[in-house]
Structure formats: structure tokens, C-alpha cells
Amino acid sequence: MSKIITNIKQKLMAFRDMFKDENDINEKNVVGFASFAIMALFAIVDLITGVYGKEIAISEYIYNSFVIITLGCFGISEVGKMFGKKEDKTDKK
Numbered sequence: 825m826s827k828i829i830t831n832i833k834q835k836l837m838a839f840r841d842m843f844k845d846e847n848d849i850n851e852k853n854v855v856g857f858a859s860f861a862i863m864a865l866f867a868i869v870d871l872i873t874g875v876y877g878k879e880i881a882i883s884e885y886i887y888n889s890f891v892i893i894t895l896g897c898f899g900i901s902e903v904g905k906m907f908g909k910k911e912d913k914t915d916k917k
Contacts, residue, residue, distance in 0.1 A: 852904075856897030863890045 841847055866880075866887060873880050 852897045852900055856894050859890050859893040859897065863887070863894065866890075 866882065870880050
């Protein structure tokens with residue numbers, strides 16, 4: 825039981841570490857992936873309901889918002905990589 829609780833605490837601490845200023849996770853990629861996953865889920869549900877002859881009632885501007893978020897997140901991430909400051913890794917100790 826103690827191992828389970830320790831494992832849960834470690835997972836929660838790892839999730840909390842994602843929100844620190846100094847981390848290895850690119851938050852823009854996380855948001856972009858989540859937005860893309862929601863778009864993919866919407867497409868799958870739309871196909872399944874279309875096979876059964878029912879229409880899914882989701883406004884077009886909601887879907888377009890997820891498209892803009894996805895493109896914006898991945899675009900900002902790539903521009904940041906292209907124009908970001910290049911650090912010389914040999915100087916770091």
C-alpha cells in the first residue's frame with residue numbers, strides 16, 4: 825500500500841513540476857497536442873454518428889477555434905526554435 829501511495833505522490837509532483845518556470849516540457853506543444861486530440865476526437869465522433877444517420881450539433885466556430893489554437897501553438901513553438909537565442913552548450917557546466 826505504501827508503494828502505491830508513493831507512486832501517486834511522485835506522479836502528482838511530476839504533474840506539478842510541469843508548471844514551474846524551469847522545466848523541460850514545452851507548454852505550447854502540450855496545449856497544441858491537446859487541441860489536436862480534441863479535433864481528432866470530434867472528427868471520429870462525427871464519422872461514427874454520420875454512419876448512424878445522426879448529425880452532431882457542434883458550431884463551426886468552435887471547431888475553427890481549435891484549429892487556430894493548434895496552428896498557433898505549433899507555429900509559435902517552431903518560430904521560437906528558429907529565432908530563439910542559441911546557447912553554446914559547451915560553456916555550460
